[in-house]
Amino acid sequence: MTEVDLSSQIGAALPYLRRYARALTGSQTSGDNYAAATLEAVLADRSMINEASSAKPGLFKVFHGIWVTTGAPVVDEDSGPRAAAQSHLRRLTTNSREALLLHSIEEFTLTEVAEIMQIGGDEAEQLVNVARQEMADDISGSVLIIEDEAIIAMDLETIVADLGHRVTGVARTRDGAVKLGKADVPDLILADIQLADNSSGVDAVADLLRDLGDRPVIFITAFPERLLTGERPEPAFLISKPYSEEQVRSAISQAMFFSSTETLKA
Template sequence: MTQVDLSSEIGAALPFLRRYARALTGSQNSGDSYAAATLEAVLADRSMVQESSGAKAGLFKVFHGIWVTTGAPVVEEDEGPRAAAQQYLQRLTTNSREALLLHTIEEFTVSEVGEIMQIGEDEATQLINVARQEMADQVSGRVLIIEDEAIIAMDLESIVADLGHRVTGVARTRDGAVKLGNAEVPDLILADIQLADNSSGVDAVRDLLNDLGNRPVIFITAFPERLLTGERPEPAFLISKPYSEEQVRSAISQAMFFSSTETLKA
């Protein structure tokens, strides 16, 4: 692979590394600091990426090395949802959350997860399964779905219910979402970007966060590039359509569990 090709592949993978880093740290600023440190390490020694099975896996492998070396810290809070999230995190099996995110949200194979985390496939599989169970046992709550496609909305409702959460309502428009959100405050919002009346799910979420305060949001969209720009606060949990059930299940468990995750703000 030429230096130009390597740089191009790293550039393409960077938005997803930043997404992963935000989910782990609970903060866009902290996540971006880790992503920047990863790039600095790669620039100092490109062999760390070149010797991996692929540039993206190599980039995440470098990140993971830095992450575990610094003790996998999250944003520290004394009280509120973030403090509660940190208490939950302390109970998780070491490395299980990282393995789950890598496999389900970032879509690395179990073999690639093992490569990134420098463990065997059997251990990677075990960590993923442990994380699923531990998170499912910890947190449940109310979920608002903002989705204009009826079949997708029904599918999301089913996934939410299977995880033990309760759907407060399904909105097809920006105004409908605001009305439902204020009628019963959700603990988590699942939102598409493009809604039925050509209104914006992003604007609906902004309205709700202004009214209700910060809370976790998962965007499910066919246009992820519209949000992974680095020009404004970005959602930690962004799933591309078409999605898999496992991706949605993992994102819901992660976002509900780690409710300090930053989302789009006005």
């Protein structure tokens, strides 16, 4: 692989590494620090990427090595959502959450997950299954869906209900979302970006967070790269359209479980 090709592939993978890092840490600042450390390591030794099956899993492999070496730390909090999230995290099987994120959200194959985490394929599959079960068993709550396409909204409602959560309502517009959110305050918001009246799901979420306080948010968009620029606060959980049911299930479980995730704010 030429230097130009490698740089291009790393550049294309970087927004998704940052997404993974934020979802893993629950913080844009902390996640970006890990992503920056990964880039520094790669610049110091390009062989770490060249020895991988391809640039993207190679980049994530370097990240995972740094993450494990630092002990996958979570800053202690005395109270509030972050403290609750940390309590939940301590009960998870080691490495299971990382495996689930890599497979379900970042769409790596189990073989690639094994390569990134430097474990066997069978162990990677087992970790993914364990994470799904542990998170589903640990947390339940209420979800507001902001989606203007009826078929997609119905699909999301089914997925949310199947996970054992309660749907507080489905909104098609910014104003409708704010009204529903105030009437029945959700634990989590699942939002499309472009809404029926050309209003913005991002603006709807910003309104709700201002009125209701911080809570986890999952954005769904056909153009994830537009929200992964590093130029402003970004969502910890971002699903690309067309999505798979497993992606949505995993993101909901992760976001509900790790309820202190940072989200887009005005």
